[in-house]
Amino acid sequence: MPKLDNYRVPLKGPVHLADYDPAATPFAHGTVKAQEKDLKMLNKQLAQLMRPLQGENKRSVLLVLQGMDTSGKDGTVRGVFKTTGPQGLRMATFKSPSKEELSHDYLWRCHAVAPAKGEIGIWNRSHYEDVLVPLVNRWITPQIAKQRYAQINDFERLLAENGTTVLKCMLHISKDEQRVRLQERIDVPEKRWKFSLDDLTVRKQWEAYQQAYEDLLEATSTTHAPWYVVPADNKLHRNLMVNTLLNHCLLDMQPQYPVDYPELVGLQVE
C-alpha cells in the first residue's frame, strides 16, 4: 500500500509539480474490475463513517478540490460520494464571483458555506481560485498573493482549531490529457455544456497556472490544512486516492455515536 504521505506536499521547501507523474496510479491495484470493486468498498465505508460523524455532531471535514479545467473535480465528487446520499454533505461549487460576492473580501463567500458540525463539506474550486486567477492574469501583484496565502492559512487554522479537519487535493493532470478531455467536450454533444471558449484561453496560460499552483502549494500546505497532489490522468485512480484519503481521515477521527443517555434507560414509548 503506497503512503498517502508521499503525496502530501511537504511543509517546507519549493514544490515541483514535475516531481509528481500525473499518469501514476499508486492507489489503483489489479484489474479495472478489481479497482472498481475497491472503490465500491471505499464508497460504502465512507457512507458508514459519515453516520457516526453526524450522530456525534461535534466535528466536521472540509474537502477542497482544486485543479485545472477538466482535471476531474465534478467527476471526483460523483465518484467519491457515489453512495453516501446528500445528507450530511455540504457541497459548494464556486464559480466566478458575483457582484455581491466581489463587494466582500474573497473569503466571505467561502466562510458562509463552511461545513457545520457533523458534516463533510465539499468545495468544488475554492478560495484558492481567488489567488490563482487574479495572479496569473496580473490583476494582483505577487505581494498581494503572498498576503492572501497568509490570510488563507489563518482562515484554515480558524476552521481547524474549531473542529474542522481540512483536506486539500490538487487534481494533477498533464497538458496532453487536458487536450484530449477538452476535445471530447467539443465533440460529444452531451458534454458541450461543460465547455466554454474561455477554457482555451486559460489553456494557453497552462505554464503560468502550473507555476502559480507550485507557489500556492508551497505557501499553503500546513499541518492544520495539508495539500495532497493527486495524480489524475487516470479517473479511477483519482477517485480511489481521494476516497482513500477521506476514509483515512475519518478512521483517524473515530467519530463516535454519543452513548450517555441515562434518561432513556428502560423508557417505553406509549
Next chain:
Amino acid sequence: MPKLDNYRVPLKGPVHLADYDPAATPFAHGTVKAQEKDLKMLNKQLAQLMRPLQGENKRSVLLVLQGMDTSGKDGTVRGVFKTTGPQGLRMATFKSPSKEELSHDYLWRCHAVAPAKGEIGIWNRSHYEDVLVPLVNRWITPQIAKQRYAQINDFERLLAENGTTVLKCMLHISKDEQRVRLQERIDVPEKRWKFSLDDLTVRKQWEAYQQAYEDLLEATSTTHAPWYVVPADNKLHRNLMVNTLLNHCLLDMQPQYPVDYPELVGLQVE
C-alpha cells in the same frame, strides 16, 4: 402500475388521511429482492436524468418532504438519492428556527435555499413546519394559519412560474409504526442521537397534528405545487414511490442538453 394521481391530494374538497392506508404498498411489486432491483433502476435513471437538467440549466425541481417524526424523511433522501452523488442537488434540512431566522418572515430562510437552475432541491421539513407546529401548539390562530396557507400558495406559484417544478410529499405513517420506530431509537445505541424526549411530547399531540396535516393538505395542494400522500409504513415502498414520482416528473420535463454551438464546429484543441 398504480397511478400516482390516486395519491395526489385533490385540488378541492376536504382531505381525510384515513382514506390513505399507511401500510399500503401500491408502488412495490414482487419480492423484496425484485423491489430492491426496481429501486436501483430508478436510482440509476434519476442520476441519468439529472445530467441533462444541469446541462440545460434552465429549470429546477423542488422536492418537499414532510411527515411526523420517524416518518422517514432522512431515509427517503438516502434511498432516493443513493447513487446520484451530491452534485446538482441542493439539500436543506430545516430545524427549529434560529433567532436570526425568527427575526424574518418564515419564508425567508426557505427562499434562500431554493434550488437554482439545473438543480433538484430537497427540503427535509420545510416552510410547512411553520404552520403545523405553531398551530398545534396554539401559538397562532387558525386565522393566521389560513393566511399562511395563502402566502405559501403564492410563494410556491412564484417558484413554479419561474421554472421550478414543485413536488410535495407527505410521508404517511401509522401511530403504531411510529411507536415501533421511536422505541427503536431508544433501544438501539446507534440510533439514540436521533431521539429527543420532545418527540414523546409531540407524539402525544398525534391527533392534533393529523388534523393540522389534513387542513394543510386541503389548503395547499394546487396545480402548481401538488401534494402527494406517500404510504410510508413500508420503507422500501416509500422510497420506490417517491423515486417514481421524481422520475416521472423529470421524464415529463424532458430536460435537453443544449445543442446549438455553431462556434464549436470543427474546433481543434491545441
